[in-house]
Amino acid sequence: MLIKRIRDWDLPESAATPEHIGLNRRAAIATMGAATLGFGSIGAARAATPMEVKIEDPGYSKAAMRFDPGRPLTPQKNAERYNNFYEFGLSKDIWQAAQKLPVEPWTIRIDGLVEKPFTISFDDLMKKVKVETRIYRHRCVEAWAITVPWEGFPASELVKLAKPLSSAKYLRYTTLADHKAMPGLSIPFFPWPYHEGMTMAEANNELAFIGTGMYHQPMPKQDGAPIRVVLPWKYGFKSAKSIVRIEFVKDQPETFWEKTSPDMYGFWANVNPKYPTLRWSQARERLIGTDKTVPTVIYNGYEKWVGSLYAGMKQDKTLFM
């Protein structure tokens, strides 16, 4: 199947190089240190193949195209070798280091405001859900983007299994912190373990997804094996990898990046090209695996599905940082 460029969020592409990427940030990192910045090095794209992959694989069925991303898939190798996984270090080149991630056995604790807290093994969880493919854009706050065929199941399925009480308004999800395997945990200024949150309404939105694989394969360790969150309308840092606990809570949970850099990153983190960070523009994004940059679109192109979630809210910077 071929991705057609006819969707309402489709983007005119331009080869212009955005000067905001890398330079400001690198200079800032050099002068201020990563502690005050939050995100680490941006760096140039790793030896990228300047080629696009069209989605011609018949395995990407019609169902997978429900949310047609309007752009070609990122070549698998590029998507899987350009990562943010600070537990393994601040560089993008952690895919080999991440092979130390211990994934078996893997359990997930579901607790907080639920009928009955429980711990479930990854294998048992997989018996309770129906895995499907979703092709989504993923837009990092650092202004790079990939387009990935994920395997997984809707986050709403997980909510159903958890049986939250009516007092539960948010999900707080926490990821693995294994000091033996993860050298990044010794970076002192980060509030480990990595933890993030979303509202119940967001979790029940049909776009919210729990990823267990990509490119028809189990989730690579560097991408958050065996199970991660995928929220394509938000900056990538909301999509926490290697989840071990999901807690249902009443109040908006404080998140890893809010604690690290409250002036830069917030709870909502919905993509919006109009709101730059303190240090760089969010107007464009660099497509990993190509030499292209393209304009960024509000809600990363998914407004049609998620815009109503925020309709009653103040449409200001806090919704988009």
Ligand code: MTE
């Ligand atoms: N999850 C954990 N546990 N640790 C991280 O450092 N980084 C986040 C997110 N989830 C991160 C994480 C950021 S900033 C991004 S952009 C995405 O993971 C990157 O996902 P990818 O490397 O699979 O493309």
